[in-house]
Amino acid sequence: MIPLSINEVCKEFPDGTRALNGVSFTINPGEGTVLLGSNGSGKTTLLRCINGLETATSGQIYVDHIDVIEAKRRHARKALKRVRLQTGMVFQKFHLINNLGVLQNVLFGSLGRTQNPMKMFSIGAAKEERMRAMACLDRVGLADLAKRRADTLSGGQRQRVAIARVLMQDPQIVLADEPIASLDPKSGREVMDLLWEIVRERNLTVVCALHQLKIAQEYGDRLIGLRCGNVVMDTPADRIDADQLSHLYDDDQSQSVPAVPLEVTP
Amino acid sequence: MIPLSINEVCKEFPDGTRALNGVSFTINPGEGTVLLGSNGSGKTTLLRCINGLETATSGQIYVDHIDVIEAKRRHARKALKRVRLQTGMVFQKFHLINNLGVLQNVLFGSLGRTQNPMKMFSIGAAKEERMRAMACLDRVGLADLAKRRADTLSGGQRQRVAIARVLMQDPQIVLADEPIASLDPKSGREVMDLLWEIVRERNLTVVCALHQLKIAQEYGDRLIGLRCGNVVMDTPADRIDADQLSHLYDDDQSQSVPAVPLEVTP
Amino acid sequence: MGEQLRRRGGGASGWGGGGGLIILGLFLHGVYIAQLTPERLLSGMGRLGGFLSQAIPPDLTRASNFFWAILVTFEMALVGTVIGVLLSLPVALLASDNTSPNRLVRNITRNTVAAVRTIPDLVWALIFVVAIGLGPAAGILTIAVDNLGFCGRFFSERIEELEPGPVEALSSTGASQLGIILGAIFPCAFPSFVATSLYAVEKSIRSAVVLGLVGAGGIGVELSTSMRLFRYDQALTIIVMIWLVVTASEQVSTQIRRRVI
């Protein structure tokens, strides 16, 4: 199975905002990790660096023994593709293709695996792929909406379609950026159940950014807390203490002030 | 103060989806109401009907003694404007103007009040308006980011800018569509505190769609539960029972199946 | 509901099907009369050499004259485009589904813009010559009207494609139509408007032959004279010079767009 290892990763945006400030941790196969941290602490940035959507400024990220940062910097397509095939992402803002159908959006999950992308369009798709996509939709409870256009769905429905897309991709690592932010409590739990079911079943690795502490403690094997782009907490979920948690969201530097190094300000 | 009264409101979308199925309730001034319901139960649709962004198919909605649905149908601009001046909205997807600055976005909150919209651009804005906007930003803890472009903010930061915009608008009724969905727990509470503080202070009316039951019970004076476009629960927050709540998210008809009347299906 | 959707789709494609068949027929007949066989294309390639040899090397003797002509053309194109773009903004708002006060106004505006586009350059040039006499002014107005037709349509399409979110956000504050336009529509459409306008300047430089028609000089006359007198080498010089100006303005345009996107 594929380990994920992150070493001293920094990310500075072109405008000088420093979102990650030397993040390091290693996740064991099959570990369900929850990423906590206040708004702007760098969770999204970290997840995007892992699958190479964002190029980290320094450090190493190993997925399947490939250094993502290096691959990204050298524009090594093949390496990057291998990384991405193995990492599925659920975005905070869903990122569906709005003017296509729901089933089509799910079918796109397996776009990385096919040689011929034409095969992934609902008209030309092989029957078995369509069946798989329907099964994925069914698993998130939206089989009835397969033919709807994605932009007529409610927020929560969209989020589930995005999750179905990742199921379709069938990756080894799932990166989930607040996957249940817009789901109702019951659906949220169902989705978490679903994610964790797959993790257990296939011994996958999950990194999931969450704001719901209760859910985080309930589902996560391990909780990693970010603050101003630093790892300030990293414990098994059952050994967490309330103090640590509340410290994570402390006001002073972390949330309202962006994660900018002080020396840049005049 | 302004009461909000909703009577037998139905909404059918052009494609036949029936999102609201005869919703009625009246909210007393200063009442903090929380709207609960599973994904697709019609919360967003209801809120959008209240300020006339969506035209309800039938029924009456009275804001400030004006029938919104009627006004909308007759394209009565003045009436609609009066309604909208009094109702501030926080959107699920923030809806900031991405390529403008944060302060500018907040300034737009008072666009409805000015005769001359040119005055609302940060360059031409009156000093006092700018000061007010800065104060609103400060209240959501983002005063430092006033000059950033809105699209460089994190999800949570954007949500807070959207809330600052509503503060700037200073309405009598606040319609909030999952205002804390992407906020971290501490900020989420802060925002709820903020909203409720204003509600109490100015005796405003809030209707707030939420998925966090705990927060709903803690803040709401009254909880209204929607299911398939029907009100299935309407109780003071302190008299809620767990059974009722869990029933709200029951699987059978409510979530995966869209709120479509059965007779439409062949 | 599935059924309903399908029925709706079916009806639409039935209607579109009729129109589609006619268009397909016209298209196929067009292909037929073109007789555009691959062999013809291939054998043609060989013949181009002789033609090109007449244009290469470019004749640079009059390059400095051309430079001034291009500069003047650029100035007039710029003024004309600015006028056209400014007029296009309100027109586009009136012509767009989501900003027009009502259907009637929208249809009238849209058809008027289409009519403005249909009337050829030449006619506009004549109209303005009759009205205000020969000279740069007539040329500038012709360019302005040309761009009104072009930008009016493209601005309007862009406005119709905007995400509804920001507009709804400002509507919900009770903002007036003007407030929404200035606060949400223009900022969101701005990058696209800038790009379209920059293209319009470029287009006007190229189509500045019209400036020659009205006695305002410019590079258009030079180019058409060179071509008519078979001075391909001189024409090539002009084309290259225009291309340089266009490329330079593309650079500026890219810079500007990068800043506004």
Add this chain to the structure above:
Amino acid sequence: MGEQLRRRGGGASGWGGGGGLIILGLFLHGVYIAQLTPERLLSGMGRLGGFLSQAIPPDLTRASNFFWAILVTFEMALVGTVIGVLLSLPVALLASDNTSPNRLVRNITRNTVAAVRTIPDLVWALIFVVAIGLGPAAGILTIAVDNLGFCGRFFSERIEELEPGPVEALSSTGASQLGIILGAIFPCAFPSFVATSLYAVEKSIRSAVVLGLVGAGGIGVELSTSMRLFRYDQALTIIVMIWLVVTASEQVSTQIRRRVI
């Protein structure tokens, strides 16, 4: 950071300031030479009456001839535009910041497209006549190349303006560039591509004078002949007929766009 941002902004506006000043100077000089005084405009209005009276009422005697000429022109414009649009798709992908394999390819493509646009109709007509002889084929290819320049640029701009979200979503599945293009870029840009292409057909009908250059006939020749012979009443008939065709195609275009937006 505020400081930094400001400094960056300052530098940029310093650079842009220089270019901006030059452009402003050219613009002002353009305004100056135009001498476009309000009195001139006003007094000009009066003179238009005589001009219009020659055009009204339209002369319908040759309307049926015109109808066939417009139909033929439409066919050829359609074929030319389809070719041009199909060629534009890959070209636009190579020319866009966010889809081009690298900067070099992007710059080369972009400048080539600009060059294609700079070369006038007449020159393309010459090239195609040399290559494949007089007739509709040369006209169609000229229209195609013209549209390649136009659509290549507009498609590319649209692609650069797309929201990054859907593209990132597909990238993150490990999709190849082709997969991303087919799955995210084309669907998201589709409404805009359709609108641009429909405009391109319209534009080609109007600019189909090029078909006359190469002996393929069409309405462009009729119109320019009418104008040259001062048969304004006949010209008006043609303009109105083109306008009707354009309006009809706008209707179809609106229908199509409403379905794809």
Add this chain to the structure above:
Amino acid sequence: APNVGEGGGEMTGAGGVCPATLRFADTGTEGLEELQRDFAAFKEVLEDVLDVDVEFFAVTDRTVAAAAVDSDQVDIILAGPSEYLAIRSNVGMEPVVSIDRPGYNANIVVLADSDIQNPEDLRGKSIALKSAGSTSGHIGPLALLQDLGFDPNTDVDTQLLEDARIEAFAAGDVDAFGAGTSDIRRLNERYGEDFYRVLVEGPELPRDVIGANPNIPAECIEAIKERLLANQERVLDALLESSPKYGESSLHEVSDSEYDGMRKAHEAAGVPF
């Protein structure tokens, strides 16, 4: 010349000396301006007289016509005098027959109430012309000025106004107008004969030419010439159906030297060949 007669390949036309198909382009002499755009009769007569298939193109641009000759895409061409010279010197063209057009000349006119009373007053004035290389709208008037002792490039302000020339002249935006016969007729139609004054009237201009691509065999050119001259009535009647300007025309044998005067005029105009 692989392309000559590519339509048939064999030399079966005009009694076995010409290609089976001849491609004929009318450059519209001065654009297509005078043409009624109906060449069906002319094409039919040509096919009958020459005993070939004729592929006919009405081309609206002289440059395109020249390019078509140059690349052997066209065999026979009907051209105005200055186009003949331009095409001949640039890509080659053999004159076959010429067509005269009685009364076809260039003039310089001014508005009736103009201060300009005699040609000498034109010095320093602006004069509207048509387009570069046009026989009656550019070369002809410039030759007149040259004969008057002007240097047309410096002593007067010439403006090439194409289709706006008549309106501009009528509006008084220019002082004078170099008008061909057809321009005069249009002035008469639109503004009446009292509207303007002919200041200088030029001599009759050289004849239009039917010319052949130099790659056409000499026997074929000779055969075409004979057949055209022998059937002059029918050919001219058919031609008249396509264009009224050939009203009192007749066909003539032609030699290139006929156009030497025109060559000089071109030189004087600053556009030598």
